[in-house]
Amino acid sequence: MPDNIQCPDCKRINEVLSRVGDRWSFLVVFSLARYGTLRFNELKRSLGISQRMLSLTLKQLERDGLVHRTYHPSIPPKVEYTLTETGRSFHEPVNALGLWALENLDKIETARRAYDETV
Amino acid sequence: MPDNIQCPDCKRINEVLSRVGDRWSFLVVFSLARYGTLRFNELKRSLGISQRMLSLTLKQLERDGLVHRTYHPSIPPKVEYTLTETGRSFHEPVNALGLWALENLDKIETARRAYDETV
DNA sequence: CGGTATCCTCACGGATACTG
């Protein structure tokens, strides 16, 4: 790497991650991909997320074109969320990350304990 | 989804992501995977990260067993960082995410503008 | 060069209450 330039892609990757790279966005996409369609409170229970953060996260994801929102004007109201095509394509790397996480949690905890003992 | 239980994997995924799922960790792993070995200040310039955050991020990644640190006691000192095997395996999903980010930045910005106009 | 220490700010995010 030439030492006076930045990692050429990191800046752009950073931009995208700062939009859809937070933990709640990951988990919402992960959940919607798994279950297809979920209502607001189903997502809320599913993720253990606060009402406020879910509302904010869903609005961002809708704005960025990853999530589609369908409002059924019944009483009580019913709102369903699904992934858009872009959202589904985002699911692939998100899922890969989730699987890696599940597979490596133990390894990380072991490494962490080992590290802490040497200190 | 049964409506009274949580997304079964989300809790564990959340745990791992809360450790290695921050943006700086992603970018450090992404950079180290691409360039192999980098010194502290090379990483710093490469990522546009503050000295403090890079120091903290590297220490976490070393602790979690994703990054290996080699100290050369010369004058001036020289410290090189590489990925461990776990770190390299982490690179796969991180890279997938990075590539997705690069491919979809435009699409996201377009969706965002469209959304903002309807409001 | 490769850090640590300190200070300071602001955004993340929970708790609670209220509404159509």
Next chain:
DNA sequence: CAGTATCCGTGAGGATACCG
């Protein structure tokens, strides 16, 4: 049910200064 509004605490993270 599906939000919005408000308040508030904590922690992420930059800026700066200093050190071996």
